[in-house]
Amino acid sequence: MLAAVVAAAGLGVTAWGTLMSARVAEDQLAQSRVQNEERERRQASRITYWQEPGSPLNTVIANRSLDPAAVSIVVTDRGVKPYIADLGMVPPCSRLAISEKDLWNIHPQKANDFFPTMQIGAILIEDANGKQWYRSYDVLLPAQRNIPLLAEALEAHDVPMWSSDMRAEPLDECGSAS
Template identity: 35%
Template sequence: MGDTTDEPAAAGATDEPAAARTTDEPAAARTTDEPAAVKSWWRRVPWVHVGTVIGALAAIGGLIFTAITTLYGAKVAEDQLTQSRDDSNQAKREQASRVSYWVDNDESRLHVVNRSLDPIHEVIVHFEVRALVLDSSAMHPGAAFVIALNSVPPCSEVLFERGNLRWTSAPKAHFSPKAPLVRLPPGADFKKLGNGGYLAFSDLLFTDSDGIAWVRGERGDLKTEKDPGMSYSIPGFFAWGAVQDFPPVKPLENCADG
């Protein structure tokens, strides 16, 4: 009787652990395989090289940023220098730009104008009376005038009127009257201008209050003159002209600074 009761119990004891072992082994294998695969991928990445590449890219980015910043700074400095130069040139031309001229519509009078609040000095006015028959015995198509003035006062104009103009047939190489005839010794034969012809401006030379010499051209252009003692060439067959008396100076109504 003892032998028959022990066999089923032994059989049951033997079967249950076996079933448990076969059931538990795949689960244990799954839990240990997944972390190992992840760890294997992580280790395969060359992190040293990745860090080197990232560092190189950062260095290149820094160089590009520095280059852009340097270029921008150089451009700003260049613009500031250009603006400073323009402001300096504008200040340099401030007084000279206020010195101008015009001829009346009937071409009988020339106005030389100083609208600045400072005088101009060493003034030389060059103009001509053209298409004018001066003398039937000589071939003179007109007269050329080179008139020198010590200065032109602030906010004033000098008026060259036809009635004050004279001409002479004296050889050009020997006579160049820049002062009014009333200041010259007698001897030269000057005559009044006849009717006809027209007055044409050539150029105006003057020195501003800073000692800079300027030339205002026949088309209104303004430029500095390196040689204030420049000489004028008189057109062929033109006679020398002069003013009989000092040209009148008149004040202007409005010369507000700025």
């Protein structure tokens, strides 16, 4: 009888230990997934854009990563479908200024508007691993066709964008900062 009680207690301790081990392993797996996701989006999170006010309005794209990245911009304009303009490779640790004039010159369907309201709605990034990202002012996501602005822009034809005025300038801060 005593042996049965000791055996049952031993089984209970073993079951509890197994349950605790499984919970620890599950927590470690979840932490590993989070770290992998952060590592996967590291380069794309270091590529940003903004528009500088003034005349002419300049859009700046900054690549603060240590790797070059292929970048395209999703341009929006009142009354015209958004379109995608390809910038090509943006060098590591650099910033690229794009003037409103450059955006207007490559516009596929110039609206009959003397005061265009072209803006950069988002940027598309292809990182060093070949993964494509969609970055707007407030979100960084894997690029997918179900993103409304991207889906609409993909219906238009890509517009190659080449301008001698666009020159990458080196950035002071680069690489290790997130």
